Amino acid sequence: MSGVRLRIDLAYDGTDFHGWAAQPSLRTVQGTLEAALAQVLRIEKASVTCAGRTDTGVHARGQVVHLDLMDDALQSVAGRGTAPEDALVRRLNGVLGEDVRVHRVLVAPPGFDARFSALWRRYAYRVADEPGLVDPLVRAAVLAWPRRLDLEAMNAAADLLVGEHDFAAFCRKRDGATTIRTLLECRWARDDAGRAVATVRADAFCHSMVRALVGCMLSVGEGRRDPQWAAGVLRGRVRDPGVTVMHAHGLTLEEVAYPDDADLATQARAARVLRVLPTEGGPAGG
Template identity: 55%
Template sequence: MTRYRLDLSYDGAAFHGWAVQDGLRTVQGTLQEWITRVLRLSDPAELTVAGRTDAGVHARGQVAHVDLPSPGLAPELLRRLARVLPADVVVYRVTEAPDGFDARFSAVWRRYVFALRDDAGDPLTRGVEVRVRGPLDVPAMDEAAAALRGLHDFAAFCKRREGATTIREVLETHVVRTPTGVIEVTLRADAFCHSMVRSVVGALVAVGQGRCPPGWIADLLLLGQRSGDITVMPPHGLVLEEVGYPDDAGLADRQRQARARREREEIV
């Protein structure tokens, strides 16, 4: 088998998230169906993704891999998918993956951006921006977001899954107002747990509206359990912008690191 890396983007509005679900339209299901059909595979294609997005969440820089029965298929697969995929999902690059590559476990970080508007906004962008009551204090939000950087237990911001850890390392946070008036919340981390980004943004909005002080974010990190005081923001403002990987020599080591479960005792 030969492993192929797929770089893709999609408008998540009409998808029930990434992962296959019986009877529902998903990004993974759509891609697997078409890869299987255009290559006339005897066994269904199975994709592994860098970050499983929820229903309604978009992606500009998603990465997946698939194992196929022969080498040299990348150009043909790219060409055939371009002909058959629906308009809301695009595979813009297919390459043979280097040894040790795993779209999920080799990833070093994922970068998400959430778009907010605290004014009337542009009706043409309402599908990718979330309107909130304003005006928002963007500097206060940026100050509060700084507390998220580093290795923490993000249980307060995550929907727990049986057997899954909520410890993550956040590498970068920014909250800025662009020249067009869009407020962009950027979070880059080694990984994210379920609903983490939308919950973090909900907490930052509470700070921006003056309902909570900037220090509240740091207090939430100490809870160790889901907080009922956090509003989970709607999905359509969220975009997976980019996934980062080490150089080829570091792929296998990164896989081993990523598969190791983190515990609270690791947090300093």
């Protein structure tokens, strides 16, 4: 009997979830999705791997996961004239709560790994920095900030953080894990409503990294620090008490990008290499 790997694209409002990762007795996105999959596919247990774990209260528009299962389990949900992948989308959304939506299900190409095949993840952090911009209808996804922010200064600070660095100053370190990341893009702009929006894109992120970067740049934006301070924090490689890890609800995982199908397995192998900076005595891994 053959197996199949599925790619599942989904979105969720993180407000009422205790983060992504399954935890006993707590409502999490992973636990909710796996329970729905097991119910719909009529299997004892479903186990998914995500592109990026989100913390408690963080939202996602573009989360990606993969699921391995036997082919007959997938075929069991097929309806007359409906592909099993499309039927699975419909059935999952029928049992999931309204704060989680599955957008599509695909049979993944060979070599696909939702986590390790990813080239980059893109997050957005939204801030309403004037009273007239604070909209109660989007309060669960936008941070209300009491002072007007200087986006030019914030972008000057952001420019100093882009590149491959050890981001230990902006991360909660985990045993055996590296804090070296390549920050591909970090910029601030105002959306159509006038809110300040940070676009932060990297090959990967460590725990609380985006919210700490945002906290650093908000200090610059309201004039309490100059842009060069951000570079000094980065060079320090230790958590700086002057950097506030911002509230989770302003943060959304917007998109995960993958290479062409032929390069998926190569990217996954490279991403598993524990990297070091070139100055630390070895080549930088993926």
